[in-house]
Amino acid sequence: MSSAQPISLLLCALGGEGGGTLTDWLVDTARHAGYAAQATSIPGVAQRTGATTYYLEVFPTPLAELRGRRPVFGLNPLPGRLDALVSSELLETGRQIGNGLASGEHTLVITSSSRAFTTAEKMVMGDGRRDEAPLLALVREHSRAHHVLDMAALTREAGTVVSAVMLGAIAASGLLPFTRADYEAVVGGAGGHAKASLRGFALAFDAVSAQREQARWVEQVMNDDAEAPVPAAATPPALLAPFPTALHDILALGHARAVEYQNAAYGLRYLERLQRVLAAERAGDPAGAQGFAATREAARWLALWMAFDDIVRVAELKARASRAERVRREVKAGNGDLLRVYDHFKPGAPEFAAMLPESLARRVLAWDQRRVQRGQAPWALPLKVSSHGVLGLLALRALAATKRLRPLGSRFATEQALMDRWLAAVERGARADARLGLELAKCGRLIKGYGSTNERGKDNLLHIVDHLSDATKAGAAEAVAQAREAALADEAGTALDRALVQHGAPARPLKAQPIRWHHNPRLKKPAH
Missing domain, CATH: 3.40.920.10 (Pyruvate-ferredoxin oxidoreductase, PFOR, domain III)
Incomplete structure (x- = not known):
């Protein structure tokens, strides 16, 4: 009070x-x-x-x-x-x-x-x-x-x-x-x-x-490099009723994004997760001194994370009519001009494994890992899709339609587990200290991009959550804030490692990187 x-x-x-x-x-x-x-x-x-x-x-x-x-x-x-x-x-x-x-x-x-x-x-x-x-x-x-x-x-x-x-x-x-x-x-x-x-x-x-x-x-x-989402129906007021009025704006946007990305059940999952965060924040801050800031930040970054980019999402965005209209505007094509658009894809083993069940995904990734250990490049399938033509557009639409199968894929399950792990830390922090809960919620900002950038962000977030979120330690909120800012400031992670060590946490473990030797045919053998 x-x-x-x-x-x-x-x-x-x-x-x-x-x-x-x-x-x-x-x-x-x-x-x-x-x-x-x-x-x-x-x-x-x-x-x-x-x-x-x-x-x-x-x-x-x-x-x-x-x-x-x-x-x-x-x-x-x-x-x-x-x-x-x-x-x-x-x-x-x-x-x-x-x-x-x-x-x-x-x-x-x-x-x-x-x-x-x-x-x-x-x-x-x-x-x-x-x-x-x-x-x-x-x-x-x-x-x-x-x-x-x-x-x-x-x-x-x-x-x-x-x-x-x-x-x-x-x-x-x-x-x-x-x-x-x-x-x-x-x-x-x-x-x-x-x-x-x-x-x-x-x-x-x-x-x-x-x-x-x-x-x-x-x-x-x-803030989103992707195509603007299709306008969604307004969130029913009954779904927003358990939340304070001040949060309804951000929650409505997040719910609409989750529904548009997957389905109505996915939107309900988004709100149910935030209800747990809100309950934890109210327990740690019953007077509402922070204005439910932790729930607001969690709502912002959870919506982005739940709509993670995968090959299905990319195909869906590229097949939209709004995207074709935007491309015509950008190249200043007139009504009588013929415009041809070719989309280049290069999905690798991780992209294919993401759509498969966990057991099959492990086999695909293990096969690709063996290739890398033998000195070969990771497997990838270069594709050139003519999205201006009927066949190319049908291929994109068919791939986009597989989003109904997305919950069966290994990546979907992995991403949901990581989200719940982060939100659990936010809940624990918010119950103990409103400031700690807020700083942990802001760590959702570390999840961005795709490929190695996305993986690095998740690794950084989980390392901070695992080693700096202990509310019994003095200055935990400040430690989390400094580590987060260090992770955002330095792509290589050197600043983050320094911040971790400064607050008594171990630096991130080193990851093995393959060394590939390439033959240069221009070099001639020395004469004897």
Whole structure:
């Protein structure tokens, strides 16, 4: 309880915009949802010379789980520690950022792109309006995330006051652990203007939700070298109900990825694994001081790991119509141009063994290993597939269709076992120390790429888990964090080995590498 931190918001509204009503709505929503909250205000003036600010704190753990204990709230915001800065006017947002209240690492900024001009701007003989571009740049620089929308236009469209629009933006941001129904229950009982307020709430909620969805999509595409996934159906709310509202966005994306990669059962497996992580984190951090950070990180990296690349996945991505369209755009092919695309594959024994049951896979790998020990190169089958033609595309589609058989393959079983091994360490760490659980969850970032890069990442992760995740040792969380960063900074692993030894863990074992001698026909035998 002593280490828990309330969620803090600073609300900035001009005189007559209903800032007090907005604050009351938020406090009433918190009580309706079963959470503790406190609000204070600093009165301003009704003209454009200043704003009335309202400071709100919400404790992120339901009162029912506190067993009679009461949180201690603050009365004023601390510079750089705000969780959210919400303002109805762009220049006022810049004024509060200038006061040092927001930070690029910690603060969500929700602001309006509309302006209410100051007296100084109106007094200029010409055009005295401030340029908006520097203000928007200030918002981007001093926020971990931001939502900018034209609140004045939404207010006019709904026929309401801006406070209802601000409430909808806050609700859609996911910052507070309340559902949309909690907000609407409070606003809907607000008297004769309730319908207009609900319209303004809904418009802002939809606008911010669309911005968040677009940002998630862009981030996913930028962080994934593969083709963008096929849009999946929305995750049923019943599946997300066991999780805090703040996690629903990342969980919905992860679940959709798992379903698209395999099937609905695979998506349920993803959520069931994270329910165990969440239960462990709640046991180690009942007050929610970390904001369920370990579960969020585990959700992010587990989704990527569960959708690991194999030859079936590669074929599926290459056979998509969106991929053909992208290639035509990249080469600037016109409608009347003939475009031929050839895909080159070189699957080796590991790729074929991955699709076989464990017993057969061992035989294939052992055969290839004997070849290597005799000085031969690992076996591989070079293929050239004309994916622009009917036969080539049918071959890719047929290979992609074998994903139904993927769970029978040896690699699928191996990958699932490794995932469970990592998640078990996250659960143990989270139960003992919230920080340790978070750092172990972040180690999922080590799994990336394919082939030797992917294998090296898994080896590094498991070595860290096996030798540095003991919660009984002092500084375990810091040791895991340093080892992870060292593994990411140095591909050769030298920095990781130093970090391991520094924290009392053994360096990674050396792996045998074959030495191959090649005959050079250009060299002539020396004359005798």
